[in-house]
Amino acid sequence: MTKLVTVITPVYGPSAEYLADAYKSLLDQDLPNGWDWQWVIQQDGETDDVAPHVPDDARISFGRGRHGRAGMARTMGLSRAIGQFVKVLDADDQLPAGTLARDIAILTSRPDVAWTTSRVLDLLPDGSTVGFDQDPPAGPIERGEVLAHWKAHDFRAQVHPATLCIRRDLLLALGGWMALPASEDTGLLLALNAVSRGWFIEETGLLYRKWPGQSTHQAAHSHEIERAARMGVIQARAESLLALDTWRFEAA
Numbered sequence: 001m002t003k004l005v006t007v008i009t010p011v012y013g014p015s016a017e018y019l020a021d022a023y024k025s026l027l028d029q030d031l032p033n034g035w036d037w038q039w040v041i042q043q044d045g046e047t048d049d050v051a052p053h054v055p056d057d058a059r060i061s062f063g064r065g066r067h068g069r070a071g072m073a074r075t076m077g078l079s080r081a082i083g084q085f086v087k088v089l090d091a092d093d094q095l096p097a098g099t100l101a102r103d104i105a106i107l108t109s110r111p112d113v114a115w116t117t118s119r120v121l122d123l124l125p126d127g128s129t130v131g132f133d134q135d136p137p138a139g140p141i142e143r144g145e146v147l148a149h150w151k152a153h154d155f156r157a158q159v160h161p162a163t164l165c166i167r168r169d170l171l172l173a174l175g176g177w178m179a180l181p182a183s184e185d186t187g188l189l190l191a192l193n194a195v196s197r198g199w200f201i202e203e204t205g206l207l208y209r210k211w212p213g214q215s216t217h218q219a220a221h222s223h224e225i226e227r228a229a230r231m232g233v234i235q236a237r238a239e240s241l242l243a244l245d246t247w248r249f250e251a252a
Contacts, residue, residue, distance in 0.1 A: 003035045005100055006083030006168070010073035011091035012044045016053040018092040018209065023055045025094035025207075031101055041091075042077030044069060071184030075176035087165045088185065094123070094207040103165035106199050111251040113140065114196035115166040117159040117189075118205025125210065134158055138202035143248070146193040147238045150186075155231045159198075161185035163206045170196060170249050178237070180230050187234040194241035196249040 007026065011019065019041070026037060036059065043050045043064035054062045061080045065073070070090075078086070085107055089095060103116050121129040136158050149158045162185060170192070178187035192198065241247075 002084070003032075004038055004083035005031075005035065005085045005087055005104060005165070006038045006040055006081035007087045007089050007100075008040045008042070008074055008077045008081060009089050009091050010042050010044055010070040010077065011050055012073075013047060013049040015091040016050040019050075019053045019055070021094055022089060022091060023057075025096070026089075028097045029095065029100045030097065032104055035100075035104060037087075037100060038081070038083055040077040040080050042073040044073040069181055069184075071177040071180055074184070078171065078176050081168060084168055085165055086168050086171050088162055090162060092209040093162060094209070096204050096207060098203065099205045100165075102201050102203060102205065106201065107165065107167065110199065112197055113199045114170050114249050114251065115164055115192050115198045116201055117141075117161075117163045117165075117198060118201035119203060120160045120163060120206045120208050121204050123207040123209045129207065132160075135202070136200050138200055141193065141198035141200055143193060143195070143197060144242050146198075147190050147235070147242065150190065151235065155186075155234075157186065157189060159189070159200055160206065160208070161189040162208060164189060164192070166192065167249075167251060173249070178234070180233070181226065183230045183234060187230075187237065190234055190238035191241055194238045195244075195247065 026039060039060045041054055041060060041062045045067040046064050054060060063080065065076055087100065087103060106113055106116050119135055121131055123129055146157050146159060150156065174191050177184040180187060
């Protein structure tokens with residue numbers, strides 16, 4: 001696991017065409033001396049419509065399995081992750097140059113920090129970008145801060161879970177991503193914040209593509225009853241973890 005960051009990407013048929021852009025963004029990363037990346041691509045489903053879009057690169061591990069939505073695909077991909085850090089990257093998103101280097105710099109220099117997030121720009125269909133006007137100050141994110149903000153702002157966090165870079169041993173200790181039909185990455189973010197300290201990087205660390213086929217664009221994503229159930233179990237888990245003062249994550 002020395003000097004390797006694993007990038008985990010869940011993918012299903014309609015988003016597979018964007019893997020080429022995600023791959024280019026990985027190739028554009030300038031990593032610290034001796035570091036490299038591993039890209040774990042996990043298909044949500046067992047069809048043949050994703051494999052043709054997977055680049056030919058020895059650093060890529062491609063797998064597929066039963067349909068269970070993104071949370072299950074992410075966690076199944078985690079079984080092949082060998083890096084000491086795990087970076088999230090959805091199939092339709094891109095990492096700006098320097099993203100992985102900044103994540104690595106924080107996590108290697110600050111043993112008190114277990115995960116990082118960064119600024120996000122929405123990538124619109126016309127190629128333009130739009131930022132978020134409520135980013136927190138650059139620097140540490142203390143235990144419980146994300147949960148408090150999330151509860152006070154209609155279940156919207158001040159940092160984006162799609163930008164997470166996490167110490168692999170903590171990710172495994174928390175069981176990977178939550179078994180939810182959506183918001184599994186938000187559930188992980190709040191769990192991480194409940195047991196450990198994070199860090200916000202003010203430079204842009206993700207181009208978050210907006211397009212009609214993305215899961216958050218579908219009507220089911222905002223279905224009132226399901227959303228309430230998702231948010232309820234995410235909150236209950238985070239509050240339970242936060243209350244366990246006898247267990248806090250500390251990097252080895």
